[in-house]
Amino acid sequence: MASKLLFLLCFLILPPKLSCSSNPQTWVRAGYWNANAKAELSVSDIKSALFTHLICSFAFVDSTTFLLKINSSDDPSFSTFSGIVRRRNPSITTLLSIWVGKNEAPTFAGLVDRSSKRKAFIDSSIKTARDYGFDGFDLCGVMPGSSTNMTNLGTLLAEWREAVASESRNSGKSPLLLVMSSHRVPRLDSVSYPIESMNSNLDWVHINAYDYYVPTVDNFTAAHAALYAPPGTANTDEGIREWLNSGISASKLVLGLPYHGYAWELADPGHDSGFGSPASGPAITMDGSIGYKIIKSVGVNPVYNSTYVVSYYKVGSNWINFDDVEAIKAKVSYAKAKGLLGYCVFQLANDYNWVLSQAAAQGSHRDQFIKKHLLVIILVIVVIVILLTGAFLYYLEMRIFKFKGIMFVVKKTLSKLGDKISADADVDNGHNSPNLQVFSFASIKAATNDFSSKNKLGEGGFGPVYKGKLPNEQDIAVKRLSKTSNQGLEEFKNEVTLTAGLQHVNLVRVLGICTEREEKMLVYEYMPNGSLDFYLFDPARRNLLDWKKRVQIIEGVTQGLLYLQEYSNFTIIHRDLKASNILLDGNMNSKISDFGVARLFRKDVLEANTSRIVGTYGFVPPEYVKRGIYSMKYDVYSFGVLLLQIISGKRTSNYYGCNENLNLLEYAYELWKEGQGLEFFDPSLDDSFSSCKLMRCMQVALLCVQENSADRPSMLEVSTMLKNEVLGINAPKQPAFSINKDRDKENQSLSRETLLSANDVTITQLVPR
Ligand SMILES: *[C@@H]1O[C@H](CO)[C@@H](O)[C@H](O)[C@H]1NC(C)=O
Ligand SMILES: *[C@@H]1O[C@H](CO)[C@@H](O)[C@H](O)[C@H]1NC(C)=O
Ligand SMILES: *[C@@H]1O[C@H](CO)[C@@H](O)[C@H](O)[C@H]1NC(C)=O
Ligand SMILES: *[C@@H]1O[C@H](CO)[C@@H](O)[C@H](O)[C@H]1NC(C)=O
DSSP states (O other), X not given: OHHHHHHHHHHHHSGGGGSOOOOSSOOEEEEEEEGGGTTTSOGGGSOGGGOSEEEEEEEEEOTTTOSEEOOTTTHHHHHHHHHHXXXXXXXOEEEEEEEOOXXXXXXXXXXXXXXXXXXXXXXXXXXXXXXXXXXXXXXXXXXXXXXXXXXXXXXXXXXXHHHHHHHHHHHOSOOOEEEEEEOSSSEETTEEOOHHHHXXXXXXXXXXXXXXXXXXXXXXXXXXXOSSOOTXXXXXXXXXXXXXXXXXXXXXXXXXXXXXXXXXXXXXXXXXXXTTOBEEEEOSBSSSEEEHXXXXXXXXXXXXXXXXXXXXXXXXTEEEEEOOHHHHHHHHHHHHHTTOOEEEEEOGGGOSTTHHHXXXXXXXXHHHHHHHHHHHHHHHHHHHHHHHHHHHHHHHHHHTOOOHHHHHHHHHHHHHHHHHHHHHHHHHHOOOOOSXXXXXXXXXXXXXXXXXXXXXXXXXXXXXXXXXEOTTSOEEEEEEOOTTOSHHHHHHHHHXXXXXXXXXXXXXXXXXEEOGGGOOEEEEEOOTTOBTXXXXXXXXXXXXXXXXXXXXHHHHHHHHHHIIIIISSSEEEOSOOOGGGEEEOTTOOEEXXXXXXXXXXXXXXXXXXXXXXXXXXXXXXXXXXXXXXXXXXXXXHHHHHHHHHHHHOOXXXXXXXXXXXXXXXXXXXXXXXXXXXXXXXXXXXXXXXXSSOHHHHHHHHHHHTBSSGXXXXXXXXXXXXXXXXXXXXXXXXXXXXXXXXXXXXXHHHHHHHHXXXXXXXXXXXXXXX
16 A cells, blocks of 8 residues: 555656746737826736736937936836836846837937947947846837938847847846837838848837727728728738738737727717718827726627627717727737737736736747646645645554654645645736726615615716715715616716726715616715805805815815826816816815716827817806817816806806896906905905915906916916915906907907006015015
């Protein structure tokens, strides 16, 4: 018996020599992390184990020194990136990405043109990479046919390779990797990338296989990253074929995978929903681009088209196409079948709960598979060995010795191993909680007492809002989209899309959604003190808001708007700022709510046009009503109206003045012009103990509601003017929507005069008193 066991043990202990010799050319699973997206995905939250290479983006080329440059705000991210991602995956390789796009092309052309500049740049790049712990570089954004001379680019790559090799010889460290990202095709407008140099000097080339059709350019719906498409339609397969025909070897190509899609506004939403439908431009965001994370949090059912390898869906008048799990898997299989080197995702922050990254990594490489299985096999063997040893010792213990000590050790080892295995399994399942919690219909039904009328807080255009309590005692507010309202669906989707990424103390937080059973519900944090209009316009309740509390409310709204306009990743125009959308928490802190009609802008875009008129009358600026233009100055205008209401307690729907023929703005302006602001203010207010003065607020408010949007201050300026009581400010011009048009001319000259005199005041006030 014992000899049999020993034989078995020897047999079982032998296999570990199988532990695989690592393949020198490993399958690349790379991904971009963008320093600009650090608010959405912090470096320490990257699941490094799903990747072989992680790329930190972007560094630049300094336009005067031609040296590698990292913007100071991004420097902390770059310097800690490699260390942090290695904690979760010690074998990860990190690359530093250098952006050379259209705007940087002139600088880059100047750089590659001169041997001395090339050398200086290369030296600085190597120094930075080593100082910051990167294992190589990615040169991103260079296009053939741009102003950059491709011959010179080839020279740069050759010199870079040589410098990297020589640095490796001298330092004894492994050479830095050299990688470049390229366009879908190797040749544009008969200018080709320097293929030969790329083939011999680069470790590989990332093909940016996406953004073929975009709603800002193409007035028809199309797949922006189709793997296959009919001839004459841009697609990935065609691009890869062209690259292979250009002479580059397949093992130098890495396929780019998009983690974003595009949204088109359909020209004829009643009829079209397929590819090639007429479209009037981008939807949802300024350029129509949307991250996968946001697409998934809307919870719609897309159609997967396996002919093109793309998913798409239509909601209301919007048509959205993107790569879902099926498309990612199909593309990874394609890359393997073509003998490519791997894939590279753009970009990690857009993944939803690592769903796409996991799909790409699964079955992405046989070696990986075998490795994974081998680990399981070895673990099983070890467990069996220990069990058998245990049994054997137990046998010995029973029969011959009394080796209690050993038994204990064995038992302990076994239980430890068990813990380790379950811990590993947890890591593998790895559920990072997404931004939004998904609630079941049953849980919301229970929380709101089956949507009882007692729990109803109010009714918006969107549907009723209920108060609820979760099992953990947390109070919530549930907004339930009426099933009959088609119009609300878009607002719902919009609100989910936008608020998923927003977090600020002065914005009402969305906790989650419920889309079960054709329901569309949004779950918010509950705001016990209701909305501002509830106090402001009520003769009794308005007394609960003294000037100190109102200043706090104004400050909160200002901070919320500053975040939307200046400090978040995108510029967000709320478009429906009004007293009923300012909610108050237990301490009367104000929070902006209701992003149903808000719009997202890229940082560089200042204003946009829309054909849909939204917002609430009285808070909507004239350029929007007349021409459908909205910009950040839209919310500044609404803020001005709100500010006038907070200091006066007056509604916009009434008329004021002796003849009751002035709207709120005109009335305020007339009184201010005559120096009779006091008559305008809510009589219960006393600003004598506050540094924030009513008169000052009135003047700032009037500046915000001026007719010409360019005359209105930015929120940054508003914030400064409200905080700094001695800073001189302009005299406001005639507000928008003044009824008496005859006075316009007279007022214009008058305003200019007041402006001049106000400037004089400014100068005198700057002299310290
Ligand atoms: C960083 O610097 C580059 C080049 O100077 C500039 O184009 C880019 O906008 C800057 N990025 C940020 C986030 O400041
Ligand atoms: C690019 O530069 C090389 C040498 O520096 C020169 O011979 C070639 O004509 C240039 N090509 C173009 C298109 O300017
Ligand atoms: C789309 O653009 C093309 C070319 O720019 C133009 O000929 C066509 O009329 C446009 N179609 C629509 C529906 O706007
Ligand atoms: C994908 O879409 C194209 C164009 O609309 C269509 O011809 C094709 O049949 C679709 N493929 C599948 C599998 O539905």
